Amino acid sequence: MEVKDLSRLKAGGFMKQKQPDLFSLRLRVPVGNVTAPQLAKLAEVAETYGKGYVHLTTRQGIEIPFIHFDDFAVVTDELIKVGLKLGSCGARVRNVMACAGDRYCSHGLGNSMEFGRKIDERFFGRDLPTKIKIAVSGCPNSCAKPQENDIGFMAVVEPEFEGSECINCELCVEGCPTKAITMVDGTPEVDRAKCIYEGNCIMSCPTESWKIKRKGYTVFVGGKLGKFPQLGKPIVQFVSEEEGLDWAERIITVCGTLACEGERLGTLINRIGPDKFKEEVISCRRR
Amino acid sequence: MQKAVKYELDLRGVTCPINFVKTKLRLEKLKNGEQLEVLLDQGEPIRNVPRSAREEGHKVLRVQKNEDYYSVLIEKSGRISS
Numbered sequence: 001m002e003v004k005d006l007s008r009l010k011a012g013g014f015m016k017q018k019q020p021d022l023f024s025l026r027l028r029v030p031v032g033n034v035t036a037p038q039l040a041k042l043a044e045v046a047e048t049y050g051k052g053y054v055h056l057t058t059r060q061g062i063e064i065p066f067i068h069f070d071d072f073a074v075v076t077d078e079l080i081k082v083g084l085k086l087g088s089c090g091a092r093v094r095n096v097m098a099c100a101g102d103r104y105c106s107h108g109l110g111n112s113m114e115f116g117r118k119i120d121e122r123f124f125g126r127d128l129p130t131k132i133k134i135a136v137s138g139c140p141n142s143c144a145k146p147q148e149n150d151i152g153f154m155a156v157v158e159p160e161f162e163g164s165e166c167i168n169c170e171l172c173v174e175g176c177p178t179k180a181i182t183m184v185d186g187t188p189e190v191d192r193a194k195c196i197y198e199g200n201c202i203m204s205c206p207t208e209s210w211k212i213k214r215k216g217y218t219v220f221v222g223g224k225l226g227k228f229p230q231l232g233k234p235i236v237q238f239v240s241e242e243e244g245l246d247w248a249e250r251i252i253t254v255c256g257t258l259a260c261e262g263e264r265l266g267t268l269i270n271r272i273g274p275d276k277f278k279e280e281v282i283s284c285r286r287r
Numbered sequence: 288m289q290k291a292v293k294y295e296l297d298l299r300g301v302t303c304p305i306n307f308v309k310t311k312l313r314l315e316k317l318k319n320g321e322q323l324e325v326l327l328d329q330g331e332p333i334r335n336v337p338r339s340a341r342e343e344g345h346k347v348l349r350v351q352k353n354e355d356y357y358s359v360l361i362e363k364s365g366r367i368s369s
Contacts (some may be wrong), residue, residue, distance in 0.1 A: 106335075167347065167348065167349060167350065169337070169347075169349070169350030170350075171333065171334065171337065171350060174333075175334050176351075200334070203333070203334070203336070203338060204333075204334040205336050205338065206337035206338055206340070206341045206347035206350065206359075207341065208341065220289060265345070
């Protein structure tokens with residue numbers, strides 16, 4: 001099999017195994033959700049064509065290992081019947097990850113699953129000089145690890161005290177992870193410099209005296225693991241979903257223009273400096 | 288003025304969300320206006336239960352911090368009144 005064919009296959013989710021003619025089939029599983037009918041079909045395909053098991057990847061994806069080259073067409077046909085599409089490997093946008101978010105998690109400050117789906121629809125599989133990994137978290141607990149991804153979104157909330165009902169329980173003071181709240185003349189006050197927009201004050205207040213002043217997403221850029229791990233850093237805060245998609249578009253465009261082949265976004269940012277990178281992103285025109 | 292009827296519920300050592308479930312069920316058995324004093328552990332219980340009681344429509348009157356536990360005074364206020 002030609003090298004060119006192999007990399008085209010890899011782009012489409014077929015990963016060559018050590019064993020000849022066998023491939024691990026990577027699927028696209030946006031935000032890690034799989035329906036019951038899809039699970040049933042996966043079981044069927046794995047048993048009929050694979051080795052009777054699937055592998056859950058670290059990016060909330062699913063892989064079916066030990067698929068023979070001769071079965072590619074029939075396997076992809078079977079999977080498409082339940083709406084399962086192939087994943088991406090190599091130098092392109094990868095499976096978009098998200099935590100549960102406020103759809104059902106009591107810590108959720110934003111609908112990370114829904115936002116993640118929109119990001120996937122727009123950017124999945126886009127070809128670039130390098131891989132781009134994107135994740136969306138519903139709160140600063142960062143369960144979807146936004147700081148470990150090339151582009152990470154983290155829902156945040158800014159609190160505001162409106163205290164006519166306050167009973168001075170001081171639960172907001174006790175529960176603040178950065179001790180940003182203190183009682184001043186019987187009224188809680190927040191030190192904005194210490195606030196990490198995590199919202200425990202709002203969530204734990206038994207009289208709804210803490211309100212949401214604004215909410216949105218913090219955008220992290222440049223996170224990566226691998227041989228040279230580094231955490232992503234915030235480039236902007238409190239963006240809406242619409243703005244977030246726009247920031248992602250610009251970041252990806254700048255990456256496409258400036259990154260060398262195989263150069264991760266974090267490495268590019270290290271090379272040109274975070275300020276220059278932010279300048280490029282802000283001044284970038286859409287494709 | 289008549290003093291409000293008050294009941295006690297000791298939920299120390301009870302983890303989330305069981306402590307909230309028990310609080311909710313106990314409150315359902317009260318009449319509107321009656322009070323329930325709930326004892327809760329520090330940490331997750333005190334961060335969750337008072338707020339959840341509020342979300343159910345009850346009034347949190349007082350939160351008292353003791354040495355290693357909290358006592359929360361809740362006034363029953365809801366649709367399901369005994």
